[in-house]
Amino acid sequence: MATAVLTTSSSVTRQQQYVRAFAGLFLRDLFVLRRELLPFVIRVCMNPLLFLFVFTVIMPHMGSAAMNPTASMAGANFSTILLPGLMAVAIMFSGIAAVALPLAQEFGVTREIDDRVMCPLPVAAVAVEKIVFSALQSMIAAAIVFPMAYYVPATPVVAHVSSWPFLLTVMVLSSLVSGALGLTIGTSVKPQQIGLIFGVVVMPITFLGCVYYPWSALTHMRWLQIGVLLNPIVYMSEGLRGALTTGLPHMNNALVLIMLCVFLVLLTSLGIRGFLRRVIG
Amino acid sequence: MIVQIEHLRKVYDGKPDVVAVDGIDLSVREGEIFGLLGPNGAGKTTTISICTTRALPSSGRVLIAGMDVVAHPAISRREIGVVPQYNTLDRACTIFENIHFHCLYFGFSRADATARTRELLEQFHLTERAGARPQQLSGGLAQRVQIARAIAHRPKVLFLDEPSAGLDPQSRIALWDAVRALRSQGITVVLTTHYMEEADELCERVAIIDHGKILVEDTPAALKASVGAGKIYELDLHDQKGRVSLPASLGVLDGITAVEQTDTGVRVFAQPVDGLLSEVVRTADPFGLRDLTITEPSLETVFIRLTGRELRE
Ligand SMILES: Nc1ncnc2c1ncn2[C@@H]1O[C@H](COP(=O)(O)OP(=O)(O)O)[C@@H](O)[C@H]1O
Ligand SMILES: [Mg+2]
Numbered sequence: 289m290a291t292a293v294l295t296t297s298s299s300v301t302r303q304q305q306y307v308r309a310f311a312g313l314f315l316r317d318l319f320v321l322r323r324e325l326l327p328f329v330i331r332v333c334m335n336p337l338l339f340l341f342v343f344t345v346i347m348p349h350m351g352s353a354a355m356n357p358t359a360s361m362a363g364a365n366f367s368t369i370l371l372p373g374l375m376a377v378a379i380m381f382s383g384i385a386a387v388a389l390p391l392a393q394e395f396g397v398t399r400e401i402d403d404r405v406m407c408p409l410p411v412a413a414v415a416v417e418k419i420v421f422s423a424l425q426s427m428i429a430a431a432i433v434f435p436m437a438y439y440v441p442a443t444p445v446v447a448h449v450s451s452w453p454f455l456l457t458v459m460v461l462s463s464l465v466s467g468a469l470g471l472t473i474g475t476s477v478k479p480q481q482i483g484l485i486f487g488v489v490v491m492p493i494t495f496l497g498c499v500y501y502p503w504s505a506l507t508h509m510r511w512l513q514i515g516v517l518l519n520p521i522v523y524m525s526e527g528l529r530g531a532l533t534t535g536l537p538h539m540n541n542a543l544v545l546i547m548l549c550v551f552l553v554l555l556t557s558l559g560i561r562g563f564l565r566r567v568i569g
Numbered sequence: 570m571i572v573q574i575e576h577l578r579k580v581y582d583g584k585p586d587v588v589a590v591d592g593i594d595l596s597v598r599e600g601e602i603f604g605l606l607g608p609n610g611a612g613k614t615t616t617i618s619i620c621t622t623r624a625l626p627s628s629g630r631v632l633i634a635g636m637d638v639v640a641h642p643a644i645s646r647r648e649i650g651v652v653p654q655y656n657t658l659d660r661a662c663t664i665f666e667n668i669h670f671h672c673l674y675f676g677f678s679r680a681d682a683t684a685r686t687r688e689l690l691e692q693f694h695l696t697e698r699a700g701a702r703p704q705q706l707s708g709g710l711a712q713r714v715q716i717a718r719a720i721a722h723r724p725k726v727l728f729l730d731e732p733s734a735g736l737d738p739q740s741r742i743a744l745w746d747a748v749r750a751l752r753s754q755g756i757t758v759v760l761t762t763h764y765m766e767e768a769d770e771l772c773e774r775v776a777i778i779d780h781g782k783i784l785v786e787d788t789p790a791a792l793k794a795s796v797g798a799g800k801i802y803e804l805d806l807h808d809q810k811g812r813v814s815l816p817a818s819l820g821v822l823d824g825i826t827a828v829e830q831t832d833t834g835v836r837v838f839a840q841p842v843d844g845l846l847s848e849v850v851r852t853a854d855p856f857g858l859r860d861l862t863i864t865e866p867s868l869e870t871v872f873i874r875l876t877g878r879e880l881r882e
Contacts, residue, residue, distance in 0.1 A: 305644075308673075308674075312670060319662075319670075400657055408644065569618055
């Protein structure tokens with residue numbers, strides 16, 4: 289009886305110990321992000337801003353339809369298609385920039401990861417903290433991109449939130465998936481290959497992630513339409529279309545949520561496994 | 570025993586497999602400074618990594634304050650402080666923040682963390698550099714910050730892996746002082762080194778490790794006494810035949826405990842006997858005695874006697 293009481297009370301303090309260590313790690317990341325907020329915002333803004341400027345401001349001003357390639361692309365709705373797409377890209381890039389790049393550097397050069405791994409909580413939780421913090425950055429990035437993608441285009445953007453709970457669920461899941469993807473990439477490639485990964489993995493999954501076109505538009509390239517279903521970015525952009533631009537064709541909402549969950553479980557377990565392999569000899 | 574290592578083995582898979590630690594048994598007493606002395610590749614870092622939950626043993630176990638570190642890594646880390654071979658300070662944070670966040674990881678309240686950080690900065694003479702980034706510090710200072718951070722959560726044992734590697738002599742002495750000061754706080758220190766001076770100066774007990782095995786374990790004084798000689802004469806000979814024939818003629822002299830060949834001559838282990846030195850010189854002269862160095866036994870001597878190799882190669 290006495291032992292039973294003792295065990296429960298010590299397991300409570302153990303949980304407290306884990307929670308505090310996790311909170312400490314999160315606090316440290318938050319602190320560093322706050323101090324480096326400006327570079328963070330610039331990094332988040334640059335890509336979508338340039339993209340929007342070229343494709344939704346310069347090109348529509350080119351006048352004649354022959355000179356304006358985007359006019360024939362999904363008609364005048366191109367900027368509406370881009371809104372959720374660019375948010376998805378921002379979410380995904382944040383995962384790479386917040387987890388994969390720093391991890392590659394920490395494993396390769398700085399070894400800063402060591403003090404985190406020596407925290408009094410299971411090593412897997414250190415990896416989970418990376419995912420969760422990266423997700424926070426993804427959400428901020430998406431929130432920054434939304435007004436840009438709404439106001440910058442010269443052509444009107446038709447967007448409204450059909451269901452807040454669905455939008456939030458898609459955002460949170462997408463952000464976590466991108467953090468888990470970053471963890472998987474950061475732990476599975478050699479630090480000196482991280483640049484190569486950008487070309488070989490990050491760029492293709494972005495361009496083939498239904499970012500610049502809705503998934504349904506691929507219907508005449510059936511093999512591609514089926515093939516891209518293996519790409520988690522597809523569900524991020526299509527999910528955001530389902531939440532923000534319901535006027536345009538988008539994938540079934542329930543399917544999106546299921547697939548995001550599948551990718552979350554898959555990439556998180558791959559990422560944690562890779563992390564453990566890297567830090568425990 | 571605060572640290573207890575039992576039949577520890579670590580094999581790294583590969584072609585071929587590497588046996589980095591080959592059946593180590595060690596116990597470290599509470600409050601002592603314990604040294605693992607051995608050349609590069611001896612298995613020191615691997616042993617420390619297993620003790621600090623950073624590597625899994627192939628077999629055997631490690632108990633720290635009675636807790637099995639392999640079975641309960643997250644909890645044992647509260648009792649463990651570690652300073653690895655390389656600088657692992659958080660480059661995005663200042664010195665103050667490095668220690669402060671470390672305290673938060675270990676469950677300190679913000680106020681406690683701030684107080685503890687101030688105290689440590691004071692103790693390690695770092696207060697003036699509190700706002701500096703790790704990149705701005707010299708090797709010696711960075712090493713002191715790492716120690717301060719490692720003990721911030723008041724662990725029972727501090728593991729230092731090659732703490733003075735790459736430090737200039739002055740920083741090394743400052744580091745030794747800092748380590749000695751830990752003892753007065755009741756922290757047990759386990760350090761690895763390939764500098765015999767460091768093991769000799771700093772450690773109360775030393776285990777000599779080579780090829781993953783502990784060869785001997787004792788106080789530095791006892792280890793040096795085990796050589797059984799007060800003086801060591803290194804004779805440098807012109808005539809290489811002397812290397813072969815001289816040991817026999819020297820060995821019969823009264824007061825000489827051992828003679829062995831070296832690359833350039835012979836090494837004579839001698840007891841303090843009057844007139845012995847001139848006797849040795851006279852005997853060696855016909856073989857072209859070029860030079861003579863007289864040393865006292867060091868841990869290096871102990872290592873050479875045990876392995877036939879020099880510690881630093
Ligand atoms: N991660 C690893 N994978 C394979 N072999 C390793 C690894 N780490 C160390 N070794 C090998 O194990 C042996 C002991 O290494 P180590 O413990 O680093 O020695 P020390 O710290 O005494 O220099 C060496 O032969 C080294 O090459
Ligand atoms: Mg080493």
